[in-house]
Amino acid sequence: MRKRAPRTALALGVGLLTTALLLTGCTPGTSTGGTTTTGTVSQADIDKAMKTPTTLTFWTWVPDIQNEVDLFEKAYPAIKVKVENVGQGAPHYTKIRTALKAGTGAPDVAQIEYQYISSFNVTKSLADLTPYGGAKLKSDYVPWVWNQVVQNGQVLAIPQDSGPMGNLYRTDILKKAGITTPPATWDEYATDAALVKQKTGSYISDVASSQAGQWLGLLWQAGAKPFGYDGKKGVTVDVNSAKAKQVVSYWEKLIKADLVSTDPDFTDAWYQGLAKGKYAGWLTAAWGPIFLQGTAKNTSGLWAAAPLPQWDASAPASGNWGGSSDAVLATSKNKIAAYEFAKWINNDKSSTSLFASKQFLWPTANNVLTDSAFTDTKSAFYGGQQVNKTFSDISNTVDTKFEWLPYMDFAYSSFTDTIGKQIASKGDLSAGLDAWQKALVDYGTQQGFTVNK
């Protein structure tokens, strides 16, 4: 029974950090604030920068992104882009933060999920792209996505992909329960859930107790505004608002009646559940349809896509779950080229179409979303439905104002420990929200923020 490795690893990690700090003669904090907003960059500067041989580093975990990079390098032969995958999600961010603290080794351009933009903005680690022409791109993107990358009038990243939420469901299981049209409202959804359980034994869907992203998407749809950040010291935490409580008490009823399951998602058991019909549906994001095709191959042709059930059928709404942007780090020495690169791969039609058709990233650029070649594609897995069209329509209904906290790592981990626990144990979800609220407020205060409740 000797398991000392992790402790040593921790000590080692701390030690390495020290050495890194000592070697670079740096203290945390000095490497920030590289943003110089000295007016607008002229076209001549841009032309010059794009003709000067430069090597950019790009950290991302999008598979096969080299294809898009190749297109860019063909358009701008002077610029070379080195793509590096340093991990997906948390490890990726940890490495960026470490490099920023060390003062060297940070990439020029980095993939950042929307909910983490604030946490890099609080340390002033992202370059404001406005002087480079970032604000002009506004009309090229879906409005709610654009709001995700803008804070205090600063454009902090270029949108890459998103995940407006819809409802994927098994037509055969619902038919067995006598349901032929997807539920339009949450009330109908609850009724259908009872029918499905009673007649087929399946759960109408799984709302994972550990998936803060999905739950936040559902809160987003309901119009709740759980978080806020003013870009300086002020954060707003309101996860236990009346709206949020309305949403969770709705689910509490379904969970307690055993009409929806709450199994953790993206686990072996969950994949099995999707493939074997334990779950008759999945409330998921626009990247879900393609993901599902890979996971539940044997159920091809039995699925269909629909918008989320609505709270108010006369004003359809949706939320977002997932998606990323590409940001230029404040430490980059080639900000013009870095910006042009981040812009080009997420803005030029040849690249955005490739993202959508090869990597199956849900587009954020209007030039793909309005392209009939994209929206009219029929999917055999969904019985020939034009799934892309369904989700493009959903994308237009996403509430445009949704903000995040500058400490989402903690928020997610604390979600699992507070409300997630209540969801899993079929307990009191409202009390779970209160506990989450308290944890977020305490953490924010302790971190020196002014917390508005």
Place this chain on the structure above:
Amino acid sequence: MSTQAVAGTATRRPRPGGASTTKKKQWRAAYLFVIPFFLVFVTMLIVPLFYSGYLSFFATRLVGGTSFAGVENYVKTFTDPLFLAGLGRTALFLVIQVPIMLGLALFFALALDSGRVRGAKVLRLLFFVPYAIPGVVATLMWGYLYGQDFGPIDQVLGFLGLGQPNLLSDSNVLGSMMNIVTWEFVGYNMIIMYSALRSIPAELFEAAEIDGASQFRVAWSIKIPAIRPAILLTVIFSIIGSFQLFNEPSLLRNIAPNAINSSYTPNFYAYNLAFVNQDVNYAAAVAFILGIVIMIVSYVVQLTTQRRERLG
């Protein structure tokens, strides 16, 4: 051999001249051999340790930066319900799992040593194999075995009509973890005890057998007392291991995220504090206090057994 003799005399009668240069050379050689280890030891253990100690007296905030905090982090640790709950959990783990594991290990060691088991060599190896499997792999494997709906354990139980318990539920997951650790380390502890058993002079229990003592009597009165130091060693290792539980909670959290919280064991808590909450300072304080708790418990165990030995 002759050098040994020379060195021996030199120690007894130190005098300037030839012998002392030999000795100097030996010293130099000895230090040269020690230096590589010592360098690594200092840079990779002592320096980080002092740095963590240093860090634990500061507080870093996302807004406002770093400031001196004195013993604030330590005071906070003692009143932190999450830390205390984690500590309690590992203590529970310790008092239940360690006796079971060491009892099994002792039983297997005695059985193999009795010489009455056929294929003892093969068995010895088989018992030891789980220890050779990396802890991470073992936990992933058990995670699959425990899985509800698709895990073999639940399928067999379901087939026998015994229901399908969720082995990863809030109330069961600690037991499931104990099972993994026991499975993994029984062989390791058994080997330590077995090798101690092999070094007991055979005359001792041959004499006892001639006097008509049963195998159990021999085991109880001769073998176990004789390997007491080895058993004590395994106990100390196990105590340290229990308090440092990390792999199991960290990996099982992926499949049982709500049963295992981010402060399930103190070690896992320290990790999450540092890398999720980005509170390196508080994490350092927690790690230090955990280290002190381990030292105290190990020391108390050692002290009590020694006293018992003296009394006995």
